[in-house]
Amino acid sequence: MRPLDGVRVLDFTWVVAGPVTTRILADLGAEVIKVERRGSIDFGERRGGLSGTLMRGKRSVVIDLNDPRGLDLARHLATVSDVVIDNFSARVMTNLGLDYDALAALTPDIICVRMTGFGLTGPDRDHVSYGPTLQALTGYTLLMAEPGGPPAGFSYSYSDLAGGNLGALAVLAALWHRRRTGRGQLVDLAQLEAVASLVGPVLLARAIDGGVSTPTGNASQEAPGAPHGVYPCAGDDRWIAITVFTDADWDGFVEAIGRPAWTRDERFATGASRLRHAAELDQLVAIWTRGQRAEEAMAVLQRARVAAGLVANAEDLCAHDPQLAARGHFVDVSTPEGRTVRIDGPPFLLSETPARVSGPGPLLGEHTDEVLSRILGRSEGEIRALREAGVVG
């Protein structure tokens, strides 16, 4: 059994943030029905790869929401669903008549999750956004930089993943609420606020001191410590992250790198002095790391109980990491075509009712017939007529 067995989610989400939310719900056992249209943005191959990872275990139906008959099908599906979710900009679902007020009139205990960029209220509610623009507005882009350096923040939409993962928490909370009270509700998830809520203590510090944030490169944002950073290793574009906080960490570090003379320099005698001389320390550490393979340096430092890790690229992560492999993080999933695709699984392991990948990504419209007949009770003839009229695909 899984925690969301018997829960049906009508999923209008697209691109990344919304699909991240609903993939977690699918992993947890929900039946996720993804309403799609032809010609939407896609990331290529749908069974596996990025698309497959985003759409794992979902059903795909193609419905033309611009056709009144299509809209009627969508509305009918909503009335037999527990959760309706979208990540369009604010006015889209309202214009379609698929907003919370309209759906709650039909199904009073419906849960509607609106994952807009800016939320359903406020002066910017109709602004358009993507992950990179939300990261820019919340400080990530500018503050991820070396001291005095130009912005270097995120070459990907972290915001979509962060907002998407929080979206799953929102759905679970609303489902819990409904189980307790019998009531549905409208969830207003502004992705801007979701990522703003994850900036962390620095934002609270600015709220208090009114100061100006400046980039600090790879310096620690938790306990002050040095060395703390990313250092070059032998080979092409190979790096290791090393983080030393306490004297015990430092002793382990010194031991692990073979006690070179410079480690006894009084500039590095205490935590405070190591911090003061962090820049010089970084250079000396880099002299050692440059002669090391990242894998070996990491193992040597970890044996000395120093938090260190190679900077994993896609191949390190997906093909060589023994820990993720032991955890079963990437799973091989069979497709109806008899192929096998490898995609990500959920990162949290439940001992009794585990979440798991329910299946590969669906082909576009793969489940249109099945959903229309099994859930909406439409006959073969009706479905054929709808398809011929271009209402479904």
Place this chain on the structure above:
Amino acid sequence: MTHRPRSAGPPAGVLTGLRILDLSDQKGALAGKLLAGLGADVILVEPPGGGPMRSLPPFWQGAPAADRSVFFWFYSTGKRGITLDIRRPEGAALLHRLAAKADVVIESELPGRLEVLGCSAEALRARNPRLIVASITPFGQRGPYRDWRASDTVAQALGGMLYVNGHRSRPPLRSLGLQAYHQAGVFAAIGVVSALLARETTGRGQEIDVSLQAAVASALEHVPGFWHQAGIVHARQGTLHWTRYFRVGRCRDGYVMHCTIGDWTSLIEWMKADGMEADLDDPGLDDLKTRQAGADRLFAALDAWAERYTVAELVGGAQLRRIPYAAVRPPEALLDDPHLAERGFFVPIEHPALGQSVPYPGAPFRLGDAPWRVARPPGLGEHNAEVYGELLAMLPPEGLV
């Protein structure tokens, strides 16, 4: 979203009535903060001298002092605070008695550490089978790296986040904020509510194993997918998004995020009106894939054009045309953002000891039928009398608090 003092009676949060013991340090602190926001009674259990977060910067007015860690405040909103020395056998025994009255325990000790104290998840659940135990560790409860250490930066490194951030000719860069810890906290909270839902059916709790590394790996976008699909190793490339539709550019007075995936026709019309369309007035560029391939040339032309405008002018004009442009600004700009102000994102909390009210970043999402709770973080042992009295009908145990 209003902040109501506890004395006014508990607001009907989604998780009101659920009791959570939070033993975790910064690695898992966000989980308890989120669950407290949803209304759970989250009791932070600290060692008698205070947990590690209380000594982490930044500090109020810059000076390290007890009860002045802004770091601790951020992660401890809505929690009650007690002290208990669980390293002593009598303290461990009391933890068992507290856990017998709880729905959830959240902890972030290295695997096996609680077992040494006689407080493993298994032991706690033997006494309270309905108990849910969420463990947040660097690499998870089993596997070859089980005993390895990780900081936030190391988890970002081994989780694949670091490699794809930073400029191509410079070292990889970690994120703003402790995003490995944050993702682990979010996934732990997801696990907890999932386990609560499962408990409604099974009548039993369970263990939740969250790995910082795996949490980071689940907060990547393109990295694993394109490796599995095509053996592609995406590299860092500054602010150029992997899709090549976004990149930072410069206006007269600051940075802006360019976007070539919005209403392209309107963007070109606007550039033409300014006589700045360069070679972009090309029907071939109506195709998204062509714009992706030609990103360098597109952004060069957009940069030259953007220099005529202030950030506010360019973003305002773009949004009017439904083109997703945005200002590249520091996090503190959020404090003055009229949109967030109208939505009440920041929630003022009185800090009586400071004689000051502080605006805290608030809810990550709004539940229409239940408030999000942002309440003052607890002083060290502030709720000892209250909690030991309520749960165990005893006075705070001398010598252990």
